[in-house]
Amino acid sequence: MRQEPLLTMRGIEKSFPGVRALKDVDFTLRSGQIHALMGENGAGKSTLIKVLTGVYPRDGGDMAMEGTRIFPSSPRDAEKFGISTVYQEVNLIPHLTVAENICLGREDRAAGIIRWKKVRERARKALARLELDDGIDVEAQLSDCSIAVQQMVAIARALDIDAKVLILDEPTSSLDEAESDELFSIMARLKKRGMGIIFVTHFLDQVYRVSDAITVLRNGQLVGEYSAAELPRLELVARMMGKRAEEVKRLEKRAAVTTKSGRKTVISVRRLARKGSINPIDFDLNEGEVLGLAGLLGSGRSETAEVLFGVDAADAGEIEIDGRATKVDSPAKAMRLGFGMLTEDRKYSGIIPNLSIKENIILAMQAKLGPLKKIPPRQANEIADGFIKALDIRTPSREQLVKNLSGGNQQKVIIARWLAIHPRLLILDEPTRGIDVGTRAEIEELIRKLRDEGMSLLLISSELDEVVRNSQRVLVLRDRNKIAELAGEDISEQRILHTIAQ
Amino acid sequence: MKRRHLTLLANALVLLLLYGIGGVYFKNFLTLRVFVNLLGDNAFMGIAAIGMTFVIISGGIDLSVASVIAFTSIFIAQTVHDGLHPWWAMAMALCLGWLFGATQGWLISFFELPPFLVTLSGMFFARGMGYIVNDVSLAIKHGVYSQTIRNLAIPLAKNVRLPFTAQCFILFILAGTFLLAFTRFGRYIYAIGSNEASARLMGVPVHRMKILIYALSGFCAAASGCVVTFYMQSGNSSSFVGLEMDAIASAVIGGTLLSGGVGGVPGTFLGAIILGLIQALISFHGNLNNWWAKIFIGILLFLFISIQQLLSRRLRAAR
Numbered sequence: 001m002r003q004e005p006l007l008t009m010r011g012i013e014k015s016f017p018g019v020r021a022l023k024d025v026d027f028t029l030r031s032g033q034i035h036a037l038m039g040e041n042g043a044g045k046s047t048l049i050k051v052l053t054g055v056y057p058r059d060g061g062d063m064a065m066e067g068t069r070i071f072p073s074s075p076r077d078a079e080k081f082g083i084s085t086v087y088q089e090v091n092l093i094p095h096l097t098v099a100e101n102i103c104l105g106r107e108d109r110a111a112g113i114i115r116w117k118k119v120r121e122r123a124r125k126a127l128a129r130l131e132l133d134d135g136i137d138v139e140a141q142l143s144d145c146s147i148a149v150q151q152m153v154a155i156a157r158a159l160d161i162d163a164k165v166l167i168l169d170e171p172t173s174s175l176d177e178a179e180s181d182e183l184f185s186i187m188a189r190l191k192k193r194g195m196g197i198i199f200v201t202h203f204l205d206q207v208y209r210v211s212d213a214i215t216v217l218r219n220g221q222l223v224g225e226y227s228a229a230e231l232p233r234l235e236l237v238a239r240m241m242g243k244r245a246e247e248v249k250r251l252e253k254r255a256a257v258t259t260k261s262g263r264k265t266v267i268s269v270r271r272l273a274r275k276g277s278i279n280p281i282d283f284d285l286n287e288g289e290v291l292g293l294a295g296l297l298g299s300g301r302s303e304t305a306e307v308l309f310g311v312d313a314a315d316a317g318e319i320e321i322d323g324r325a326t327k328v329d330s331p332a333k334a335m336r337l338g339f340g341m342l343t344e345d346r347k348y349s350g351i352i353p354n355l356s357i358k359e360n361i362i363l364a365m366q367a368k369l370g371p372l373k374k375i376p377p378r379q380a381n382e383i384a385d386g387f388i389k390a391l392d393i394r395t396p397s398r399e400q401l402v403k404n405l406s407g408g409n410q411q412k413v414i415i416a417r418w419l420a421i422h423p424r425l426l427i428l429d430e431p432t433r434g435i436d437v438g439t440r441a442e443i444e445e446l447i448r449k450l451r452d453e454g455m456s457l458l459l460i461s462s463e464l465d466e467v468v469r470n471s472q473r474v475l476v477l478r479d480r481n482k483i484a485e486l487a488g489e490d491i492s493e494q495r496i497l498h499t500i501a502q
Numbered sequence: 503m504k505r506r507h508l509t510l511l512a513n514a515l516v517l518l519l520l521y522g523i524g525g526v527y528f529k530n531f532l533t534l535r536v537f538v539n540l541l542g543d544n545a546f547m548g549i550a551a552i553g554m555t556f557v558i559i560s561g562g563i564d565l566s567v568a569s570v571i572a573f574t575s576i577f578i579a580q581t582v583h584d585g586l587h588p589w590w591a592m593a594m595a596l597c598l599g600w601l602f603g604a605t606q607g608w609l610i611s612f613f614e615l616p617p618f619l620v621t622l623s624g625m626f627f628a629r630g631m632g633y634i635v636n637d638v639s640l641a642i643k644h645g646v647y648s649q650t651i652r653n654l655a656i657p658l659a660k661n662v663r664l665p666f667t668a669q670c671f672i673l674f675i676l677a678g679t680f681l682l683a684f685t686r687f688g689r690y691i692y693a694i695g696s697n698e699a700s701a702r703l704m705g706v707p708v709h710r711m712k713i714l715i716y717a718l719s720g721f722c723a724a725a726s727g728c729v730v731t732f733y734m735q736s737g738n739s740s741s742f743v744g745l746e747m748d749a750i751a752s753a754v755i756g757g758t759l760l761s762g763g764v765g766g767v768p769g770t771f772l773g774a775i776i777l778g779l780i781q782a783l784i785s786f787h788g789n790l791n792n793w794w795a796k797i798f799i800g801i802l803l804f805l806f807i808s809i810q811q812l813l814s815r816r817l818r819a820a821r
Contacts, residue, residue, distance in 0.1 A: 055703075075702075075703050075704070075705060076705030079705065085703075087703060091697075091699065091703045091704065092697070092700055093692065093693045093696045093697050093700055093704070093763070094696050094697060094763070095692060095695075095696035095763035095764055096689070096692055096696065100689060104693055104704055104705075104706070105686070105690075105704060105705045105706060107686055107689070109686070112685060112686075113685065114684050114685065114686065114689070116684075157704075
């Protein structure tokens with residue numbers, strides 16, 4: 001017997017200036033169902049949820065709760081329809097108490113005066129509903145609680161209203177295993193009570209452990225809705241990565257890049273770890289070699305790079321450079337050691353839009369020299385012109401502001417910035433994202449050239465074929481662990497997908 | 503013990519220390535009269551500091567308060583001079599202060615402008631408007647000022663009366679404390695200051711709240727301007743330049759964090775009294791230049807913020 005769906009979303013459309021974030025997306029949730037929403041970066045998961053909770057108004061399509069059309073205009077409005085959300089980053093108020101965080105905006109009052117005793121009671125009841133074993137002190141300041149407790153508080157808050165739909169947006173991304181288990185048992189209890197739960201996560205194990213149904217999005221479009229029991233892992237991974245399962249089976253092994261043997265190891269990473277971003281990991285970076293990092297979103301790809309470059313200091317393990325153990329605790333230190341890093345998001349942490357190409361290129365050089373030594377203008381001009389020519393940056397002059405360049409050319413400017421300091425190791429995090437096909441090929445060509453000149457490169461990309469084409473060795477990551485290291489002929493899309501889905 | 507109690511305790515200790523110094527060195531320092539005068543003399547700054555506390559807890563700042571105080575004082579002096587009844591003049595001034603603050607809040611919220619810049623503009627604007635009303639100091643001559651206000655003083659002991667200005671101060675302290683601790687409005691202010699994005703997702707009407715918070719600060723500044731006229735019996739558009747900084751200092755010494763989300767009116771009250779005590783000690787001494795008060799306040803403020811920083815770092819490390 002199939003009952004009437006709890007929540008239906010049909011043909012949802014949402015655009016932002018320059019991007020169509022959601023294209024004709026359908027989503028159906030039944031009561032007593034845990035429904036996983038899956039997809040890689042930019043798939044539209046967050047946007048879909050924000051449309052559902054009224055953070056963004058939808059541009060088109062229809063939404064109904066138990067058959068009644070709804071137009072939530074704000075998170076608070078959505079709560080009135082019975083839709084409650086626990087966001088990815090725990091969205092609570094750190095300086096207020098647990099009790100206040102559960103009851104903020106719904107405090108019991110008499111003549112406008114808050115009855116603190118009743119507020120605390122209500123908070124205790126809301127927490128009791130989660131049947132947590134250890135009591136949480138409702139009078140503790142939230143920022144003094146662990147992330148796991150904060151998460152429970154957020155859920156308690158979400159359930160304090162009569163929610164019919166609970167959205168959990170990557171709730172386990174900062175929890176350890178025991179904490180996640182506790183969350184799953186809460187989810188199971190809520191499910192039994194007939195609540196519909198939308199579960200956004202990128203941990204495959206967890207999806208198969210708790211979900212009844214899976215909806216996959218890619219690039220703002222619906223790939224499909226599947227029953228969790230009937231969708232094999234490999235197929236799920238393939239669909240998230242935009243491949244078809246049959247295609248995966250057919251994928252040819254690519255011709256292995258001939259590698260010279262006996263390459264010198266430049267950097268050895270031993271048991272490097274940081275809580276909440278990457279579990280202890282080992283790998284070597286060799287001279288004249290590209291090491292690829294493959295894995296799904298949240299597997300620890302970018303996190304590994306960030307720990308290596310000192311953006312987030314490691315809390316364990318060591319980095320050996322030329323056989324000497326070295327601490328890399330800041331990007332400045334990393335740069336002094338000869339590391340360069342092209343970040344995932346060039347808009348926010350890469351280019352300085354209002355400076356010229358030349359100024360952007362000499363930036364890392366200047367940072368390495370320190371603020372007191374000026375690079376002579378002639379030399380700066382020569383360097384800039386050299387790179388504009390070498391990388392074929394299309395611009396009328398070196399004085400052009402970077403913000404006026406296309407995405408691909410901006411990316412080249414940042415690469416030039418790092419090349420100017422002659423790094424031994426260049427980390428490339430999503431070097432071709434949002435770049436047209438032509439420029440993409442040029443950047444891949446450049447990667448090969450740098451490798452052949454003896455540079456060591458670390459390549460991170462969510463485009464599997466890009467990793468496969470350009471890497472001599474590939475680390476496969478899943479759930480913040482290294483699960484395999486492939487080399488030479490073993491590197492293929494099929495092999496990587498199978499490894500991830502294992 | 504909780505953190506905020508710790509700051510209040512530190513304040514109380516500093517207060518006792520200052521009182522102790524006064525008691526040891528000066529006769530008559532430890533009298534009710536000195537304390538009552540302390541309340542009365544610091545009432546206007548204290549009331550402005552209470553409004554400032556609301557703004558700072560919400561994560562903002564209001565630089566316009568001193569200009570609004572000066573404007574209010576000259577506005578009342580001028581309108582009373584022109585024949586308006588003082589109570590009406592004050593009511594109008596309070597409305598203007600509220601509206602002025604609300605406008606600032608609206609600009610901050612609607613255009614997503616930094617409060618520092620909006621209220622800096624407001625500071626110049628209100629100061630200039632004061633000069634337009636009248637650019638000389640204007641005495642207020644009216645029965646309300648010469649008689650009624652004095653009669654409102656409450657006798658506490660022989661020859662000691664609690665002046666009306668001090669009563670106003672106490673009223674604002676009580677109302678402000680209540681508002682912050684026992685109303686949804688007050689709790690929303692903490693929520694916004696602690697994490698604005700979260701507050702919005704939790705359903706706090708951030709836009710409306712910001713307008714109200716700055717309106718409240720404008721209202722407190724105008725009330726402070728009214729108290730100034732009782733105290734000085736005149737209005738002056740060029741007075742109290744820099745008073746907003748005293749208000750900020752009071753709030754910060756009292757444990758309100760400039761980063762928002764933490765603080766309270768009792769702390770600000772203690773902060774204001776500490777500043778007043780330093781001033782009183784200097785004037786009791788008689789031979790010290792008044793600027794010494796500024797030097798001590800500077801050192802004290804620095805000590806307080808360093809200690810707060812160390813404390814919160816220690817607490818963070820302990821976890």
